[in-house]
Amino acid sequence: xxxxxxxxxxxxxxxxxxxxxxxxxxxxxxxxxxxxxxxxxxxxxxxxxxxxxxxxxxxxxxxxxxxxxxxxxxxxxxxxxxxxxxxxxxxxxxxxxxxxxxxxxxxxxxxxxxxxxxxxxxxxxxxxxxxxxxxxxxxxxxxxxx
Amino acid sequence: xxxxxxxxxxxxxxxxxxxxxxxxxxxxxxxxxxxxxxxxxxxxxxxxxxxxxxxxxxxxxxxxxxxxxxxxxxxxxxxxxxxxxxxxxxxxxxxxxxxxxxxxxxxxxxxxxxxxxxxxxxxxxxxxxxxxxxxxxxxxxxxxxx
DNA sequence: CTTATAATTATTCCTTTTCATACAATAACG
DNA sequence: CGTTATTGTATGAAAAGGAATAATTATAAG
Numbered sequence: 428x429x430x431x432x433x434x435x436x437x438x439x440x441x442x443x444x445x446x447x448x449x450x451x452x453x454x455x456x457x458x459x460x461x462x463x464x465x466x467x468x469x470x471x472x473x474x475x476x477x478x479x480x481x482x483x484x485x486x487x488x489x490x491x492x493x494x495x496x497x498x499x500x501x502x503x504x505x506x507x508x509x510x511x512x513x514x515x516x517x518x519x520x521x522x523x524x525x526x527x528x529x530x531x532x533x534x535x536x537x538x539x540x541x542x543x544x545x546x547x548x549x550x551x552x553x554x555x556x557x558x559x560x561x562x563x564x565x566x567x568x569x570x571x572x573x
Numbered sequence: 574x575x576x577x578x579x580x581x582x583x584x585x586x587x588x589x590x591x592x593x594x595x596x597x598x599x600x601x602x603x604x605x606x607x608x609x610x611x612x613x614x615x616x617x618x619x620x621x622x623x624x625x626x627x628x629x630x631x632x633x634x635x636x637x638x639x640x641x642x643x644x645x646x647x648x649x650x651x652x653x654x655x656x657x658x659x660x661x662x663x664x665x666x667x668x669x670x671x672x673x674x675x676x677x678x679x680x681x682x683x684x685x686x687x688x689x690x691x692x693x694x695x696x697x698x699x700x701x702x703x704x705x706x707x708x709x710x711x712x713x714x715x716x717x718x719x
Numbered sequence: 720c721t722t723a724t725a726a727t728t729a730t731t732c733c734t735t736t737t738c739a740t741a742c743a744a745t746a747a748c749g
Numbered sequence: 750c751g752t753t754a755t756t757g758t759a760t761g762a763a764a765a766g767g768a769a770t771a772a773t774t775a776t777a778a779g
Contacts (some may be wrong), residue, residue: 434618440689443592443597444593445709450716476579483756490591490594493758494736501759518745540580562705564588569693570596571595639729640729663726666774
């Protein structure tokens with residue numbers, strides 16, 4: 428796409444963003460084919476297997492800001508995939524849960540995600556994958572700490 | 574933020590996206606403090622040291638789609654940081670270059686980016702960093718191939 | 720040369736995100 | 750208690766992003 432010695436080629440954050448973007452592109456397309464947005468998918472996946480997550484926690488988990496999550500939840504409620512309930516101990520908080528339909532929908536998406544991941548891991552090799560996981564985990568630790 | 578064994582905790586694409594998001598958050602905030610958006614920064618950084626890049630190539634490099642880049646370029650032209658010129662050999666193509674002001678502006682941003690990266694590499698350690706770069710490079714290779 | 724197909728960028732329309740703010744509930748403090 | 754601060758969520762206006770398409774230029778085929 429270009430030779431030379433561009434700044435961005437040695438820039439770590441660019442490499443990270445590019446790897447994430449490229450690796451996710453294919454599966455994100457599959458999500459859209461299923462009739463969901465990436466934002467939908469992230470919220471649904473974050474809710475899988477958990478009784479109730481607050482809006483703020485969802486924002487952290489889904490790498491989005493709070494208003495965006497509020498609106499995504501509103502959509503998912505309209506689609507019948509998610510429901511809100513107020514927390515009894517702190518009535519400011521809104522606990523978000525999957526509905527029965529939402530749970531079934533996310534199961535399908537998670538199955539597709541697992542298949543996609545299996546193909547990626549297969550292409551990369553097991554050792555390379557564990558090296559990647561270790562490195563990414565360290566990035567997260569160090570970034571949060573620093 | 575939650576214990577349990579959530580699906581997303583073992584999901585590689587989520588780990589990638591999360592690492593990228595967290596690692597970039599601090600510097601992206603610095604970009605905004607300087608009066609730029611992340612989109613501005615990516616285009617400017619992609620242009621540094623290159624005579625002229627087409628809109629389509631910028632879209633690839635900047636991990637955005639083509640219309641988004643067209644609009645970002647329009648903004649940057651208005652800010653006097655970038656200029657368009659038509660390619661003589663193919664008049665469909667638009668070659669985008671940094672202006673003198675744009676070059677000076679991106680130099681400051683790149684200096685800040687280098688400092689930020691130096692701090693991150695320092696926190697991670699040299700060996701861990703090279704392991705990360707190797708792993709990310711492999712992800713990109715394998716994803717593009719597959 | 721003409722027509723058809725492909726490639727490149729801009730534009731349009733609609734959805735989504737973002738920023739700021741408002742509102743409600745809790746916490747802290749005198 | 751009453752008052753002020755802080756926290757959690759929703760809302761509204763403005764900006765950005767994305768999908769589809771239009772417009773222009775290149776290339777290929779006949």
